[in-house]
Amino acid sequence: MNTLIHKSLFLYQITPLMHIRYLLILVLSAILFSCSSAEIIEPEEDSDLIINCSNTNVNISEGDNIVIPHATNPVIWEGTYNDNSVKISYTKPIATESETFTFIFEKEGNCLKIARAFKFYDGKQVDVSAITEMNVSEFYIKEWEVDKKFTGILIYTDPHDKQEYSRKFWLDFTEENKETESTNYTLFDDCLGSKLPIDIDINTDGVIDFKMISEKVRDVGNIPQFNRYVIKLVSTNENENQILSPRKNEGPYTVLFEPPFTSENTRQYFNEVKNALDIFYEFDTPYQSFNYFLNNKLTYKEFLENEKENYFLIKMGLDDKEYYGWIQFTFNSATCTVAILDTYLSPNPDEHISVN
Known part of the structure; x- marks a missing residue:
């Protein structure tokens, strides 16, 4: 009699614990089943896709396409692209000559990285033209829409006056800006x-x-x-x-x-x-x-x-x-x-x- 009472008491004590364990197992199973059966949506590859490789929150507007304001002849950013790279530049007149600042970016995955930068002095008819590489100390992307739009900030040093400059840029590309890199050089x-x-x-x-x-x-x-x-x-x-x-x-x-x-x-x-x-x-x-x-x-x-x-x-x-x-x-x-x-x-x- 005592033995039966003890067994009954023992069963009575563990039954609630077992119910809790079963309940937890059911809840976890439901969660796992829900996650495994959820539809996974892959982003479609699209040339119009805005790639999330932005690394700055600085405000950049369409007005930043202008590098140096002028009432009749402002200096503006210009750009081209091909399958492997993007090139942006601006040309600043100096009397009868000019200076062009060029920045070339390599396409790496769906983003861009700075490859090189240089300054071209066009001596035209009275001087010797010259190319000099420039150091880019910082480069930030605000927006890169593949072969459509490119905005950001460049910080570089002019190799001649040794001054550091910070330039915002905004460029919109069309099919007309696509170029084929020429290898027909004069040697x-x-x-x-x-x-x-x-x-x-x-x-x-x-x-x-x-x-x-x-x-x-x-x-x-x-x-x-x-x-x-x-x-x-x-x-x-x-x-x-x-x-x-x-x-x-x-x-x-x-x-x-x-x-x-x-x-x-x-x-x-x-x-x-x-x-x-x-x-x-x-x-x-x-x-x-x-x-x-x-x-x-x-x-x-x-x-x-x-x-x-x-x-x-x-x-x-x-x-x-x-x-x-x-x-x-x-x-x-x-x-x-x-x-x-x-x-x-x-x-x-x-x-x-x-x-x-």
């Missing part, structure tokens, strides 16, 4: 490298008197680095084979002549001589698209692009006597043309010559 070896040097034997005695050459200078101080090719006439013996210039009180001293001209009132100069027909700048990867011939007032653009014939005037020392002569040539950087057309050396010592 010096393809243009003039195989045509130079040209040996010139004026008096056909088997001895080279002058050469038309390309003098290569490597610039390693600039970033990006580049090669500079100077196309010019040089003498193989400056004491005996002279390249003449019109007499002037000060430099620069020119060496090109166009008809009519004479050898009178000329001499050879060694300093401040404007001897470059043109200069070709060839930049390291990835800046080859900026390769260019100087082709401005620092060289002989006004001579080489008119319809007149072009000459070098020379004087040669032979057997302790001096003879005047000329070298007629053609040069066109746009068509990669260079050639010696004719040469002449007076048979009479100390006799001045002229070409009409």
